[in-house]
Structure formats: structure tokens, C-alpha cells
Amino acid sequence: MLHRTDGAARLATYHTPHGAIQMPAFAPVGTQANVKTLEPRDLHELGCQIILANTYHLYLRPGHRLIQKLGGLHRFMAWDGPILTDSGGYQVFSLADQRQLDDDGVTFRSHIDGSLHRFTPEMVMEIEQALGPDIAMVLDECPDPLDRAYNRQALDRTHRWAERCKASHTRPDQALFGIVQGGIFPDLRQESAAFLTQLDFHGYAIGGLAVGETKEQMYATLDETCPALPQEKPRYLMGVGAPEDIVEAVARGVDLFDCVLPTRIARNGSLLTPEGRINLRNARFAEDPRPVQEDCGCYTCRTFSRAYLRHLYKAGEISALRLGTIHNVYFLMELMRQIRAAIAAGTFADFRAAFLERYQISNQ
Amino acid sequence: MLHRTDGAARLATYHTPHGAIQMPAFAPVGTQANVKTLEPRDLHELGCQIILANTYHLYLRPGHRLIQKLGGLHRFMAWDGPILTDSGGYQVFSLADQRQLDDDGVTFRSHIDGSLHRFTPEMVMEIEQALGPDIAMVLDECPDPLDRAYNRQALDRTHRWAERCKASHTRPDQALFGIVQGGIFPDLRQESAAFLTQLDFHGYAIGGLAVGETKEQMYATLDETCPALPQEKPRYLMGVGAPEDIVEAVARGVDLFDCVLPTRIARNGSLLTPEGRINLRNARFAEDPRPVQEDCGCYTCRTFSRAYLRHLYKAGEISALRLGTIHNVYFLMELMRQIRAAIAAGTFADFRAAFLERYQISNQ
Numbered sequence A, B: 001m002l003h004r005t006d007g008a009a010r011l012a013t014y015h016t017p018h019g020a021i022q023m024p025a026f027a028p029v030g031t032q033a034n035v036k037t038l039e040p041r042d043l044h045e046l047g048c049q050i051i052l053a054n055t056y057h058l059y060l061r062p063g064h065r066l067i068q069k070l071g072g073l074h075r076f077m078a079w080d081g082p083i084l085t086d087s088g089g090y091q092v093f094s095l096a097d098q099r100q101l102d103d104d105g106v107t108f109r110s111h112i113d114g115s116l117h118r119f120t121p122e123m124v125m126e127i128e129q130a131l132g133p134d135i136a137m138v139l140d141e142c143p144d145p146l147d148r149a150y151n152r153q154a155l156d157r158t159h160r161w162a163e164r165c166k167a168s169h170t171r172p173d174q175a176l177f178g179i180v181q182g183g184i185f186p187d188l189r190q191e192s193a194a195f196l197t198q199l200d201f202h203g204y205a206i207g208g209l210a211v212g213e214t215k216e217q218m219y220a221t222l223d224e225t226c227p228a229l230p231q232e233k234p235r236y237l238m239g240v241g242a243p244e245d246i247v248e249a250v251a252r253g254v255d256l257f258d259c260v261l262p263t264r265i266a267r268n269g270s271l272l273t274p275e276g277r278i279n280l281r282n283a284r285f286a287e288d289p290r291p292v293q294e295d296c297g298c299y300t301c302r303t304f305s306r307a308y309l310r311h312l313y314k315a316g317e318i319s320a321l322r323l324g325t326i327h328n329v330y331f332l333m334e335l336m337r338q339i340r341a342a343i344a345a346g347t348f349a350d351f352r353a354a355f356l357e358r359y360q361i362s363n364q
């Protein structure tokens, strides 16, 4: 349900069997049915509305049948809010060993034990319906975004797989999202958006970005793709979680994001602030009595100094990883709240300019 | 303040600047100013009354002067309850490299960076007074409990060091506990208890146990040592945390315990139950929908199945270590509550028999 737009930015509510999601929204990633270092009570406290889990990982371990037998993914991981599962396609192409692709599907070896497996659109739908998330994704192929010939060839297969996913998906309480591909090529993106739109999915993901192209190429691709998608359906930019990218993508009409970024960089000591990332392992924080971020409301900032957190990181304490994760996830949830408030007030352009002016991009 | 006894078991309240401790009590270990995987809010939720921190570790990293500058150990780690620090002696003898002992003190190299350091009784008092725990421990030597000649020789040095610690300890808001040594030898233990008693410490630790002797030898040593200590002062058995040992030591008159056991074994998948330890990595828990312990009130048991926790352990998720730790610490806190209730009711002998009958000892 679209409430209002502010330029191309959109304020919307998306309803699922496990509750409504206020969009634009960010989904932390719980690859193995756990957002690393966090518990369901933490996710609620941090204001998380939806989380993502990985089909490839859960299929391999502990297995979708086991999770189904134990009551489905929500009950298994004790998270009562909305869940989205990816299709596992991206992991098959990036993690699995010895993959062999054909038009019918993909055969691969587990990165865990080398065992042989096969994903087809029908098999992936079976897995996602057994896991039982609120939103399932179609199986797609994710080519190098700069390789036109590969994208041209892969796009047809991705569209056939989308049709087969749609045909074999029967769970009425589960939404199914299509995935627009086409690399950085406007004509391919528009063709993909048009094809998937006529299949009438519950929502549309933009895949194949944030995997090697420049930020300018990613933003330009969003400029081409978003207007080609139906106004009334949610738009989900997969694998994007850098604050500057979220702000720029919202400005182009994206509603939903997921990324391992906030949780992964936290485990490396890198914490998000309105001025950019700071790395708490740095010696300059050794005697710093201030919180990570002065005006942050998270438990970490309300409780501990930079000096203490740096000590935990340097001493190899597991608690450091968790306390850093708490802050980073809270930071992104707060960013999304600010984005929604700005769109509601019709001041998103000002918010965007002010945020990007203050936020210094770095990969430290 | 001793409320009542039940046989040799004692129910008491010990007052510190950061609150009262109901005894018998168990102190989880926060070696590096952090009980591994837990936060202060967790410790409160679990019912922890006092925690231990390690002088040797904090002296080396981040340094006692830094902690003092940042407001002391309580403020540094954001724990507002009682803290006890050991003297670092045990770690110098077990962790440090190239230690050289003389009557005046001990010179050693850091296990972190090989740097050279020296602990004397006066230096240890300076460190512990800078850290600012509620209870400080004297520097002692911890010999092999079965080696009579070494214990005879070490005991005199330990007693000289106890005198020097007492003489150089000036912080009026900090209690100082002496440490009885003497291995498994009744005459040495009695000599040590008598010597330290005339120095009039705030409390007395029993050191040099749970480091190689049998359980029977440890219990027999407690039988000899406890009656030789003053009735009105707390008695602290260092480094003991196995449930069966706690029950047996309380039966012999011990008031306080500390041990890494509940937190360390949890990180290995081993969880405490009234029937003994279970290891969640075991395949028999793969599809087990029950909580770790049916009647446990901890967050882990209230929220997750054994099957889910096993999955987290097998998948290498950090959350497994934390959720296991939460249960194990809660289990020991609940054991101490039950022990105190039984002493208060005059039924501790029955409680002890029933607990030991049900609890199967194993090291799995």
C-alpha cells in the first residue's frame, strides 16, 4: 500500500502474515536462521521489521525438511516477524563448488561436505515453501553486470525460470517476488522488468547489482529500472546495505533492502556513524570515554565507551562482535526511520543532501 | 553476617560497596573485564550477584592505569554489582612465559607480547587498588597440591607475601582476602589458616585446589581447612564450579565460588542439566524439539529447541556460544538459590543427597 511519494522516493506499508512492514525498510541477514550474534528479542528491541534467511545454506544445513518438521522457519528460529528467503541462486554461483548450469537448472557440490545437489526452479519452490517465509524469491542467474553477452543469454533462462517458479508456487500464505536482471544495460533491464511485470508477482527484486559495477553504474541502472516496474508493488534492491547506497536507491524508488554489511563489518570492528565508518581497533580510541555515537539510542552506546569496546575487540572477546553488531543494525534501522519520516514530511531531498554531505564514504 | 548453619553449610549475607551478596554464591568469571558473551544486563537478568575479573590479564591489557583513568573497573565494564579480582598469581604461574621466582616477587614475560614484567605483593596491591574491585586478593604461590616439599617451602613465602599485601593495602572501600595454601596436607593447611587468621583479613580463600588432586582429596582438604577458619568471615573456594563440587563444598562450610566452567563448557556445546551435562553437538539432538532443560527459566530454554541450538553449534554461529552460556550461568545461579533455600529450611542434607543422586558426573 503506497502512502505517498516524494520525488521518486516512496512511503508504503507492505502486509505479510507475520505483520506489516513500513517501507522503505532494511532487512538484516540471518543466513543460517540466525542474524549473527543477535537474538529475536534483540531484533525486536532494535526495531527490525523483517529479516532475510538464505535458502542455499538452510537447504544444506540443517535441511528444509527438518525445519518444516519442527514447525517452519519462524518457529525454528523463534522469530515471529516477517521473513524473506532468497532463492539460493546467488550462493550456488558464489559459494558452491563445481557447479554445472543447464537450461533446466544447476548442479553443484556443497561447500560444506562436497555432496552433490541440484536446484531447479521447482526444487527451489519446494524448499522455500517448506521453510515457510512470508516472502519467497524466484531462482535466477546472477551474471557479471558488465558482460553484455552473458547477460543477454542468461536473461532468457532467468525469465523461463521465473515462469516455472510462478507455476509451481502454490502456498497461498507466501508471497513470491520476481527478480529483474540485465546487468548495467538499460534495454535488458527494461525487457526484464516488462517480462516479469506481465507474470504479476507480489513484488519485484532488482538483482545483479552491487557485485562489481561502480556506484554510478548502479545508480544509473536504478534510474532505468525502477520506472519500468509497477507503481503498486514493492521494489527490493538485493544485497545493498551501505548507508549512502540506501539513501540514493530510495531517491530512485526502492522500498526494501538487505545486506550482510552492518553485521559483517561490525565483526571487523567497523562501526557506522553519521560521519561515516570508524574502526574501533584504531589506537586513537584507546582512552576515548565517549560512546560510539553521541546521540545513538542503542544499548551499546547507552552503556559502553569506545575505550572499553576497543579493549574487547583487541582482546578478542566475542562480546565485541555482538556489541558492534547491535550498534550497526540500530544505525541502519534509525536511518530507515529517518528516511520514512522525511518522505512523510515531503523533505526527503533535503534529508538526502544533508546525509550525504555529512557521511564520509570509506571502506575502513 | 552469618544467618544460620545447617550442619557445616552456612547461609550468610556479605556486604560490599556495590551491594550485598547472599551466600553461598557463585561468581562467573570475566577474565578481561567481560563475562564471555554476556553483558551487564544479562548478568542482572541471570541473577548474578558478583563477578570475578583477572588482575594479570587486565594489568597486561588494557592496563590498570587506563582502567583507573576511565573511572575504575565497575565503570569501565558497566557492571554496578560487586567485583572480586584475583591477584594474578595463578595466571603468572600457569600462563606467563619464563617466570623467575624469588622471595621478593616474580618476574615474567607477557603471554601476549613477550614483554617483561614483575609482580611483588606491593605491585599487586597497587594494581588491584587502581582497578577498584570490592574484594581484592593477596598475591600467593600455587604449588602442585601433591608435592609436600614444594608446599612446605612455598607456604612460608606465601605467608610473607600475605603480610606485605596487608601492609601495603590502604583502600578503605576495598576488602582484602587472604589465601590459605598447603596442598592436600592437613598440617600445612591448618598452619596456613592459623597464620592468616591472626592477620585478620576480611575473608579467606582456599587456594591450590581443583588443580590436579582427586575429588576425594579436595573434599578431605576442605574438611580440614574450613573448621580452622574464623566462623564470622566468608570462605571462598577458588576455581571450583562443577555443580557436584559446589554442593560438596557448601556441605563443608564454603560460602563463595568462582570458575570458568559454566562459560567455558558452554562454548564447547556442553550444557548443564539436573541429570548432568549434555553436549548439544551430539546427533541425538538433531530433531529434538524440547528445550535444553524442561523446567529452566532462562531465555535460551524459554525460546529455543535443542534442535535449533544444535544447528547453531554445528553451523559455527557465535549465537550458540552465547545462548549456551546464558543457560549454564542460569543453571548455576539457580543451583545457588536452591542451596540457600535448603539451608534456610534446614533441609540441606536432603537437598545434597537428592542432587547428587540425580546428577550424573561426566566431562563430556
Ligand SMILES: [Zn+2]
Residues within 6 Å of the ligand: A292, A293, A296, A297, A298, A299, A300, A301, A302, A326, A327, A330
Ligand atoms: Zn549505538
Ligand SMILES: [Zn+2]
Residues within 6 Å of the ligand: B292, B293, B296, B297, B298, B299, B300, B301, B302, B326, B327, B330
Ligand atoms: Zn535454560
